[in-house]
Amino acid sequence: MPDLEIHQYEVDGHLGRHLVLDPRSLAYRRRYTGDPLRPVEWAPKVPVLDQQNLTAQGIHTSQLFEGVDDVDALGSCCGNAATALISVLHGLEALDAAGLSIADAGAAEAWAIGLYSDATHRDQWHDDAWPVQDCGSSGLGVAKALRHRGLVDQYGHATTAEELAMLFQTGPVLMGLPWFSAFSEPGPYGFIDADPTWHTSPLEGGHEVCLTALEQVDLNPDGTVADSTVLRFVNSWSTSWGEQGSGRLTVGTYRALRPEIDLTQPRLDSR
Template identity: 35%
Template sequence: MNVAHLPETHNRGYRFGRHVEHDPRSLNYAHGVLPKTAIKSVDWTRRAPIFDQQSLGSCTGNAATGLIGTDSAARTGLTSVTINGDTLPVDEDLAVDVYKLATQLDNITGTYPPDDTGSSGLGAAKALKKLGLATGYTHAFSLAALKSALQTGPVMVGTVWLESMFDTDPATGFVNVDRNSQVAGGHEYVLSAYDTTRQAFRMDNSWGDSWGVRGSAWFTESDVQWLLSQQGDVTVPVWATVPSPPPAPTPSADPRLVQVVALMNGWAKDNNIPTTTGQ
């Protein structure tokens, strides 16, 4: 098990909370890679608002919950979920609940509450499964696998966050990934779109809608590839779907009515009157 704590070393007013937790067993759950010709531009609509983790190191819970509220090929993004019989909105409170559970299921020292020690993408995925919101999850171990995973839905990504990355270009909406800047911490976020023309990925953050462009920004493909090479990880939940209700039973005929119809048909036959079977 490769576990690394990524301390926060900045004073920008934003929180992180993602740590490295790479389990060798995850290699058994590698996401498949599609042919290059199958990779198209995708843009998955988010139904839930952009969250704001504020002073809590809950980015992993926020990213996982952001996925719940975003469309995928499997289903429309949810605005509410049912957990243990309770219907809960897909919002910051749910994100904190996912974070709490993730801190119990990961291998990072400390659990929230009371210890706001952060978690991992793996811990958040385990929390989604424990809550019955996902049936499992896979991992994209290459840029090609990441693009393939995005063809059917958004993913959550955990990487280092550099000092330069707090800033986005107001004209293009791209994150400034200066690879020579200092590591400010570890962060988890959602990738919800891929543009083949610009070769870029859109990320949805959890710092409120005043960051970036209404809470989102873009990464170049080369920057994503570099970030993933710095002990990054990509987690792809397999969503639990609500089973279709069973078909309504066919009503059985009242035996008294059957007897009456039989008598009437017998009388009609005796009197040479045509009969119908009904429908």
């Protein structure tokens, strides 16, 4: 096994992401080449998912997996974020063939839980997996799960705001980040960093979201992406959270948290 950089967080029913970096991934870093960076938006075909309130959605984990009881929430954010992303990459026929419903939010959440389980088994840096242990996963693990299922050809990474903005030009991006309590109560328009003192609030754990839009691109005089540039993401805590289930943050917040953020873009290049 390679020498991985691992940062584990507490896992509970709404947070379940760990930071796992493989040095070999740097070979798949997509460096910014100076091309124009334009605002762009990618719309998931699946409804906003909810990794909580599972039984109310008609999801019984005892029926999805053998040997487990029903649980009302899972730290399956990596599976949920990747489900939103994959619904952008594929057309309706391919999604139907993969068993992913875009009409039934509960069925899509059940599919995401299955992907989460797959990802926990791809995360070979620990001994636990779902089922039975709700151990959380990583952006790297869920990207491996998508590739194993044949739903993506490869996955690349970004380590700067400019590289992230470049990735956005071709598709949505998975972002894993440390989650502060202030983020759970976003401000107007879903900005999780609306409170300038967010960094002083307690760290709740790690979370994975699907970045879906580069809404506003501001550039510094030297051509770098300005801190005021706005990113939008879809969360997996139902439409009651944020702006109909979505949130926003600035590139300045990304830069502040960059040592504990990973950006992964599963890609479908063979189309």
